Amino acid sequence: MAIQSKIVLPQQVSEKSIKQLISALTELYLKHRTNISRTVYITLFVALINRIRNAIQEQKAASLHQAQVRQRPGTSSTEGEATIRKRVELNREFFKNLLRLLKIVIPGWRSKELRLLLTHSFFLVVRTLISLYVAELDGKLVSSLVRGKGKEFLLGIVWWMMVALPATFTNSMLSYHQCKLALQYRHRLTNHIHNNYLSNMTFYSLSTLDDRIKNADQLITVDVSRFSNSLAELYSNLAKPILDMIVYNYSLSRSVGGEGLFMMSLLVQVSANVMRVLTPPFGKYVAEEARLEGEFRFQHSRLIDYSEEIALYHGHEAERDTLDKGYFTLIKHVNRILRRRFYHALMEDFVIKYFWGALGLMLCSVPVFFKIPGQTLRGMGDRTESFVTNRRMLLSSSDAFGRIMFSYKEITELAGYTSRVSTLLDVMDDIQAGHFEKKLVSSAGTDENAAILQGRGEVVESSDIEFVDVPIVSPNGDILVRKLNFTVRQGEHLLIVGPNGCGKSSLFRILGGLWPIYGGTVRKPPFTDIFYIPQRPYLSCGTLRQQIIYPDSLREMRDKGVSDADLLRILGTVEIEHIVDRIGGWDAEEEWRDVLSGGLQQRVAMARLFYHAPKYAILDECTSSVTLEIEKAMYDNAKALGITLMTVSHRRSLWKYHGHILQFDGQGGYIFTQLDAEKRMKLEDEKDELDLLLRGVPETERRIAELTAL
Numbered sequence: 001m002a003i004q005s006k007i008v009l010p011q012q013v014s015e016k017s018i019k020q021l022i023s024a025l026t027e028l029y030l031k032h033r034t035n036i037s038r039t040v041y042i043t044l045f046v047a048l049i050n051r052i053r054n055a056i057q058e059q060k061a062a063s064l065h066q067a068q069v070r071q072r073p074g075t076s077s078t079e080g081e082a083t084i085r086k087r088v089e090l091n092r093e094f095f096k097n098l099l100r101l102l103k104i105v106i107p108g109w110r111s112k113e114l115r116l117l118l119t120h121s122f123f124l125v126v127r128t129l130i131s132l133y134v135a136e137l138d139g140k141l142v143s144s145l146v147r148g149k150g151k152e153f154l155l156g157i158v159w160w161m162m163v164a165l166p167a168t169f170t171n172s173m174l175s176y177h178q179c180k181l182a183l184q185y186r187h188r189l190t191n192h193i194h195n196n197y198l199s200n201m202t203f204y205s206l207s208t209l210d211d212r213i214k215n216a217d218q219l220i221t222v223d224v225s226r227f228s229n230s231l232a233e234l235y236s237n238l239a240k241p242i243l244d245m246i247v248y249n250y251s252l253s254r255s256v257g258g259e260g261l262f263m264m265s266l267l268v269q270v271s272a273n274v275m276r277v278l279t280p281p282f283g284k285y286v287a288e289e290a291r292l293e294g295e296f297r298f299q300h301s302r303l304i305d306y307s308e309e310i311a312l313y314h315g316h317e318a319e320r321d322t323l324d325k326g327y328f329t330l331i332k333h334v335n336r337i338l339r340r341r342f343y344h345a346l347m348e349d350f351v352i353k354y355f356w357g358a359l360g361l362m363l364c365s366v367p368v369f370f371k372i373p374g375q376t377l378r379g380m381g382d383r384t385e386s387f388v389t390n391r392r393m394l395l396s397s398s399d400a401f402g403r404i405m406f407s408y409k410e411i412t413e414l415a416g417y418t419s420r421v422s423t424l425l426d427v428m429d430d431i432q433a434g435h436f437e438k439k440l441v442s443s444a445g446t447d448e449n450a451a452i453l454q455g456r457g458e459v460v461e462s463s464d465i466e467f468v469d470v471p472i473v474s475p476n477g478d479i480l481v482r483k484l485n486f487t488v489r490q491g492e493h494l495l496i497v498g499p500n501g502c503g504k505s506s507l508f509r510i511l512g513g514l515w516p517i518y519g520g521t522v523r524k525p526p527f528t529d530i531f532y533i534p535q536r537p538y539l540s541c542g543t544l545r546q547q548i549i550y551p552d553s554l555r556e557m558r559d560k561g562v563s564d565a566d567l568l569r570i571l572g573t574v575e576i577e578h579i580v581d582r583i584g585g586w587d588a589e590e591e592w593r594d595v596l597s598g599g600l601q602q603r604v605a606m607a608r609l610f611y612h613a614p615k616y617a618i619l620d621e622c623t624s625s626v627t628l629e630i631e632k633a634m635y636d637n638a639k640a641l642g643i644t645l646m647t648v649s650h651r652r653s654l655w656k657y658h659g660h661i662l663q664f665d666g667q668g669g670y671i672f673t674q675l676d677a678e679k680r681m682k683l684e685d686e687k688d689e690l691d692l693l694l695r696g697v698p699e700t701e702r703r704i705a706e707l708t709a710l
Contacts, residue, residue, distance in 0.1 A: 283412030457517035498664030537605035
C-alpha cells in the first residue's frame with residue numbers, strides 16, 4: 001500500500017501542477033490579450049503582403065522565361081491553331097486580358113453596365129444584412145422554445161414572416177441583375193467584335209490570309225456568350241461571399257473571441273492550400289473542350305458546304321470516319337474532365353462539409369465552456385440562443401467561404417473563355433495592322449520568295465487601273481507571277497484568260513482590296529468604283545428588292561432617286577421582269593439560292609451591276625449559265641452605261657466585247673496586248689484544224705505501215 005501511494009502521489013502533484021500552469025498562462029494571456037491580438041493581426045498582414053510580393057515576382061520570372069523561350073530559334077510557330085493553344089493560367093496575362101475585356105463591357109462611369117453593377121452591389125449588401133438579422137432571430141426563436149415562452153416565440157414567427165418579404169424581393173432582384181448584366185456584357189462585346197470583324201475586310205482576311213483562328217463563328221456566338229455569363233455569375237459568386245465572410249466573421253469574433261476564430265481560420269487556410277495544390281487545371285480543360293467542340297462543329301459545317309461533291313464521290317464513309325474521329329476525341333476529353341471532377345468533388349465535399357463542420361461545432365461551443373470577455377450567459381436559454389446564433393453565422397460564413405473555394409473553378413473557366421475571346425481580338429488587331437500568320441507551302445521558304453512575302457507594295461488612288469511590278473501570290477504563299485505590269489483605262493475593256501491556278505483570282509482580290517500587295521505599285525479607283533460578279537453570285541437574306549440593290553439599303557436606294565419602276569426596267573434589260581409577279585412582289589422573302597436557277601441568279605447579279613453602274617466591273621465567268629442572246633444584251637447594256645469590263649472567261653463569244661487581253665501561261669509568264677477578236681478567232685480556228693490533223697497523224701502512219709507491208 002505504501003508503494004502504491006508513492007506511485008499515485010506524483011501523478012496527483014503533476015496534474016495539479018499542469019492545471020496551475022494552464023491557469024497561470026491563461027491569466028497571463030488575458031492580461032496581455034489586446035497586445036497579443038494586435039501582434040498576431042500585424043503578423044498576418046505582413047505575411048499577406050509578403051505572399052503577394054512573392055506571387056508578383058514569380059509571375060515576372062515566368063513572363064521573362066516565356067519571353068526567352070520565344071526568342072530561341074525554332075520555337076516560334078506560325079502553324080495556325082498552334083499559336084493560340086497556350087496554357088490557360090491565373091497569371092498576369094489573364095488579368096491583363098480580363099481588364100481589356102472589362103473596359104469593353106463597362107466603357108465608362110456613366111454606362112448602363114456600371115449602374116447595373118452598383119444596384120446589384122446594393123442588393124448584395126442588403127441580402128447580407130438580412131441574413132445577419134435572420135441569424136439573430138433564429139437564435140431568439142430557439143431560446144424562446146427552450147425557455148417555454150410561447151408569446152415570444154409567436155412574435156418571432158411574425159417577424160420571421162415579415163422579413164421574408166424584403167428577403168424574397170432582394171433574391172429576385174439579384175437574379176434579375178445578374179441576367180441583365182450578362183446580356184449587357186454580351187451586347188457590348190458582340191458590338192465591339194462586329195465593328196472590328198466587319199471592317200476593313202477583317203472577316204475575309206481572318207479566314208483566308210491567317211489560320212490562327214479556325215472557328216471564328218463559334219468564338220463570336222458561343223464563347224462570347226459563355227464569357228458574359230461567367231463574368232456576371234463570378235461577380236455574384238465572389239462579391240457576396242466576401243462580404244458575408246467579413247460581416248459574419250466580425251460578428252463571430254465579438255461572440256466567440258478572436259482567438260478561436262483565428263485558430264479555425266488557420267486550419268481552414270492550411271486545408272484550403274492543400275486543396276488548391278491538388279485542384280486540376282480546369283481552365284485548360286475548358287479551353288481544350290471548347291476547341292474540340294469548335295472543330296467538331298466545323299467538320300459538320302464542312303460536310304454541309306460540300307455535300308454535293310461528297311455525294312458525287314460517294315465519300316460518306318470517309319466523312320463518317322473523320323466525324324467519328326473528331327467526336328471520339330471530344331468525348332475522350334470530356335470523360336477525362338468528368339473523372340478529374342469526380343475525385344476533386346470527393347475531396348472538396350469531405351473537407352468543406354465535414355472537416356470544416358467539425359471545426360465549426362467546436363468554435364460555437366466556446367462561449368458555453370469558456371468565459372468570453374464582454375459576454376454574460378446566465379441560463380440555459382442564453383446559452384442556447386448564443387450557440388444557435390453563432391452556429392447560424394458560422395454556417396453562413398462557411399457557406400460563403402465554400403462558395404469562394406468553388407469559385408476557383410469558375411475563375412479558371414472564366415480564364416479559358418477570356419483567353420479565347422482575347423485571342424480573337426488580338427488576331428483581328430494583327431490583321432488590321434497588316435500582320436498575318438499562315439502555314440505556307442515549301443516553295444515559300446526559299447530566300448527569294450521569303451523576301452517577296454515580307455515586302456509590302458503601295459496602293460495609289462487613280463481613275464485608271466495600273467499594275468507596276470506587282471507580284472501575284474497564291475493563298476498558300478506560292479509566287480505565281482513575280483512582276484505583273486499592265487494598264488487599263490476607262491473604256492478599254494480587258495479579257496483575262498489562263499489555266500486554273502495561274503493568278504486570275506489573286507489579281508481580282510488585289511483589286512478588291514482583299515489581298516495584301518507584296519511589292520510594286522497598284523493604281524486603282526476607290527472600292528466604290530469597282531464591282532465584282534462571280535460565277536456563282538452571292539444572294540443575301542432579304543427581299544427580292546434587296547437582291548438587286550445589295551449592298552445598299554432601301555433608304556440608300558431612295559436617296560439615289562431610284563424607284564421600284566426603275567428596278568423593273570433594269571430587270572427587263574436581262575429579261576427577268578416576270579419574276580417580280582411570279583414570286584410575290586418586291587417584298588417577297590425567300591431562300592433565293594434555292595428558288596432561283598443558276599441562270600436566273602446570274603441575271604440578278606447583272607441587274608445588280610446595272611443598278612450600281614460602277615466605273616469598272618470584274619466579271620468572273622458570270623455568263624456561263626445564260627444564252628448567247630442574253631449575254632449579248634448584258635454586255636451591250638454594260639458598255640452603254642459606261643462600265644469598263646474586266647472579264648475572266650474562255651467563251652469565244654465574249655472576245656468581241658474586249659479590246660485588250662491579259663493571258664497567263666501558268667508558268668509565271670503572261671502576255672498583255674491588244675485583242676483583235678476577228679483575227680484571233682481565225683487563228684483559233686486554224687489552230688483547231690491543225691490539232692485535228694495532228695491527232696490523225698498516228699492513224700495515218702499506221703495505215704501507211706499496213707500498206708507498205710503488203
